[in-house]
Amino acid sequence: MSKHPDIRFIINPTSGPKSKVDVAARIRLHLNHQKYSHEIVYTAYAGHAPELAREAAEKGCKTVVAVGGDGTVNEVARGLLHTDTAMAILPRGSGNGLARHLKVPMDPEGALRVLNEGHVTAIDSGTINDHPFVTTAGIGFDAYISSVFAGSKKRGLQSYVELIMKEVRNYKHLPVNVSINGRELDTDCFVMAFANAAQYGNNAYIAPEADIEDGLLDVCLVRRLDLIKALNLSYCMLTNQLAHADSAEYFKTKHIKVETEEPMMFHADGEYVGKVSAFDVHVQPLSLRVVIPKKE
Structure with missing residues (x-):
């Protein structure tokens, strides 16, 4: 039986803005072949990446690389949680939330340089109603935007902001326990x-003090949103600051339960999941191994 490659690259061919960059060619050019053997596989449908990642882990693959956006990263992470196989990221999406948090370079050459260095650490993840997430999950307006954005043909930050500005006036707050x-x-x-x-x-920083290794989730609650609060919250998100107390409230916790009078939408890592009236959210401490840049 042949030895499984050290690294499996899982490429989502539909991720992010259209580009003429040949990612497979960049991998072959910039990966350290003296140090690592590798293979490249492509996702064929939604939910394929967890299967491909889990298969690689079961075969003893050292590292699985998510080549795509936040949705691809979430899927690959789901296949690797609580295993010894590390996840690396080659960002190809429009948001790239986890890659940015971990300071992984946005360009393929930089991301592959980090992969070649092979520095691995463990980070937390979370679950919302048993759906894993690695960056953020949420209920309310951001989940509603995720559901609308999923059906849009336009991608990128500008399209996302335009959608928020269009929908924010019509979305109403709801009572919760x-x-x-x-x-x-x-x-x-x-x-x-x-x-x-x-x-x-x-x-766009929703929780500037969040630490991905502290065994806690940072909760940001926005109760009501008028124009002044929206402007303050937007400014703080773009400048990596905590919002004013009258715009948002922050908590740190290992576990939170939320019940609503009527069903609310929710998302995990920006991917719309569904609409329910009870939410059970947990942190999963140090449950995912990831490849990150070496700290200077």
């Missing part, structure tokens, strides 16, 4: 983000 850190809160919810990493992607 929150159980967190031994407290119960009856409050309104425009959006509630559960952040393992600090940002959604595109350097």
